Amino acid sequence: MPEFLSLDRVRFGYGKRVILDDISMRFERGKVVALIGGSGSGKTTILRLIGGQLRPQQGSVVFDGQDVHRLDREGLYALRRRMGMLYQFGALFTDLSAFENVAFPLREHTDLTEAMIRDLVLMKLEAVGLRGAAQLQTSELSGGMARRVALARAIALDPPLIMYDEPFAGLDPVALATVAQLIRRLNDALDSASIVVSHDIKDAFAIADQVFLLAGGRIAAQGSPEQMKASDDPNVRQFLEGDIDGPIAFHYQAKPLAEDLGLGA
Amino acid sequence: MRALLNPLQWLVEFVVSVGRGALFFVHLCWLGVAALRRPRLVIDQIHFIGNYSLSIILVSGLLIGFVLGLQGYYTLRRYGSEEALGLLVTLSLVRELGPVVTALLFAGRAGTSLTAEVGLMKAGEQIDAMEMMAVDPVARVLAPRFAAAVFCVPLLAALFSALGVLGGYLVGVVMIGVDAGAFWSQMQGGVDWLDDVGNGVIKSVVFGFTVAFVALFVGYNAQPTPEGVARATTTTVVAASLAILGLDFILTALMFSAD
Numbered sequence: 001m002p003e004f005l006s007l008d009r010v011r012f013g014y015g016k017r018v019i020l021d022d023i024s025m026r027f028e029r030g031k032v033v034a035l036i037g038g039s040g041s042g043k044t045t046i047l048r049l050i051g052g053q054l055r056p057q058q059g060s061v062v063f064d065g066q067d068v069h070r071l072d073r074e075g076l077y078a079l080r081r082r083m084g085m086l087y088q089f090g091a092l093f094t095d096l097s098a099f100e101n102v103a104f105p106l107r108e109h110t111d112l113t114e115a116m117i118r119d120l121v122l123m124k125l126e127a128v129g130l131r132g133a134a135q136l137q138t139s140e141l142s143g144g145m146a147r148r149v150a151l152a153r154a155i156a157l158d159p160p161l162i163m164y165d166e167p168f169a170g171l172d173p174v175a176l177a178t179v180a181q182l183i184r185r186l187n188d189a190l191d192s193a194s195i196v197v198s199h200d201i202k203d204a205f206a207i208a209d210q211v212f213l214l215a216g217g218r219i220a221a222q223g224s225p226e227q228m229k230a231s232d233d234p235n236v237r238q239f240l241e242g243d244i245d246g247p248i249a250f251h252y253q254a255k256p257l258a259e260d261l262g263l264g265a
Numbered sequence: 266m267r268a269l270l271n272p273l274q275w276l277v278e279f280v281v282s283v284g285r286g287a288l289f290f291v292h293l294c295w296l297g298v299a300a301l302r303r304p305r306l307v308i309d310q311i312h313f314i315g316n317y318s319l320s321i322i323l324v325s326g327l328l329i330g331f332v333l334g335l336q337g338y339y340t341l342r343r344y345g346s347e348e349a350l351g352l353l354v355t356l357s358l359v360r361e362l363g364p365v366v367t368a369l370l371f372a373g374r375a376g377t378s379l380t381a382e383v384g385l386m387k388a389g390e391q392i393d394a395m396e397m398m399a400v401d402p403v404a405r406v407l408a409p410r411f412a413a414a415v416f417c418v419p420l421l422a423a424l425f426s427a428l429g430v431l432g433g434y435l436v437g438v439v440m441i442g443v444d445a446g447a448f449w450s451q452m453q454g455g456v457d458w459l460d461d462v463g464n465g466v467i468k469s470v471v472f473g474f475t476v477a478f479v480a481l482f483v484g485y486n487a488q489p490t491p492e493g494v495a496r497a498t499t500t501t502v503v504a505a506s507l508a509i510l511g512l513d514f515i516l517t518a519l520m521f522s523a524d
Contacts, residue, residue, distance in 0.1 A: 081399045
């Protein structure tokens with residue numbers, strides 16, 4: 001299987017603060033890849049680098065043979081038409097109905113007739129179980145429903161790459177299982193490459209073919225979910241078991257507490 | 266304060282931000298014309314920002330007309346020239362008050378809502394999401410609003426002036442009893458289409474560009490947080506009002522002379 005998307009020795013940071021350091025990853029079509037790691041470990045930054053919203057300080061991101069950061073605006077937009085992105089809180093357009101949100105990419109990028117747009121939108125909404133909610137306004141949708149409408153919008157153009165930023169956060173168990181199954185089903189139906197950013201280990205592992213664990217700006221471990229579960233790498237064990245002590249620090253870098261409180265010599 | 270502490274850095278930042286603003290303005294004008302190819306988007310915005318500003322503009326126009334009628338009458342009567350009331354009311358409205366007050370009210374009513382809307386879209390990652398969908402948010406969100414605002418302000422100013430003249434008529438002629446024939450004929454004889462009405466329209470077009478640009482630029486560059494959006498709406502009112510009043514002085518100085 002040829003690689004579809006790759007990150008090659010990518011480094012990114014703000015000023016002197018390094019977020020990602022020497023990251024290399026390969027993604028293939030038909031596979032679901034989970035990026036896990038604590039908050040602030042740079043998971044979402046990777047998605048933004050792939051989408052060309054951020055520029056790496058070093059290294060390259062190659063999508064289907066094209067270096068994302070060497071493209072001009074038009075080239076980048078052409079590339080983004082082949083990417084779907086689900087935001088953590090949906091990012092639905094608040095002035096449009098659920099139907100119009102899903103229709104948005106179709107209206108912007110295709111010359112389809114109104115009847116065809118209607119059919120496509122209803123099919124996408126059917127896939128996420130919300131055909132009946134088509135005419136609801138964004139403000140009338142619950143958090144979970146908004147996420148599912150956003151998912152329908154992200155796949156409106158059947159993109160070969162779909163990126164999910166924390167798709168499980170804040171969902172009830174039923175909605176969570178539904179969204180997880182949807183991600184897997186959509187990936188297989190569209191033969192796309194899916195990248196799921198999450199810290200919900202159980203559900204991410206249930207649908208992923210491969211897992212990357214990020215810690216301290218680097219890839220701390222990678223492998224299939226089974227390999228990760230069996231791993232005795234201290235990073236992996238700490239993250240999977242939720243231990244406070246371990247190589248992943250809970251505390252943000254600081255001087256010693258005693259010194260900050262003015263205690264001791 | 267920063268200007269005193271580090272004048273050079275402040276100057277550089279100031280020049281850069283003026284340059285950015287100017288480029289953004291040219292970009293918006295260009296995309297605003299391009300947005301006319303999708304009239305539906307512009308019409309929706311005209312409905313939203315123009316129609317909803319209508320009531321405040323009409324009521325204000327009428328009230329200002331009342332006041333002009335009263336004050337004008339009191340002053341003119343001292344010189345025995347009450348019949349010039351129509352001329353005074355109309356010239357005040359079409360040359361100055363119509364364009365200026367309309368633009369100020371428009372900045373408060375529609376400008377703030379444009380800034381808040383764009384700022385909140387940014388805070389809710391909607392602008393980001395649009396970028397990721399390969400849709401230029403400046404072309405899709407800002408440009409139709411810009412075109413609609415530029416289109417609406419002169420029309421609203423015309424309605425404002427019309428209602429103001431009616432207000433002056435109601436107070437001066439109907440209530441106080443100034444001769445109706447003199448009221449209208451003095452107005453007709455003294456107001457020049459090109460010099461007075463035409464220059465007033467030019468003013469309101471300039472103000473339309475100003476308010477629309479300030480509101481959208483400030484909203485688009487707002488910090489994507491609740492405080493950021495709140496601050497941005499305030500900035501819109503302050504910056505747009507000052508720009509309108511400053512430009513009004515320059516335009517008046519250029520357009521009108523004593524003869």
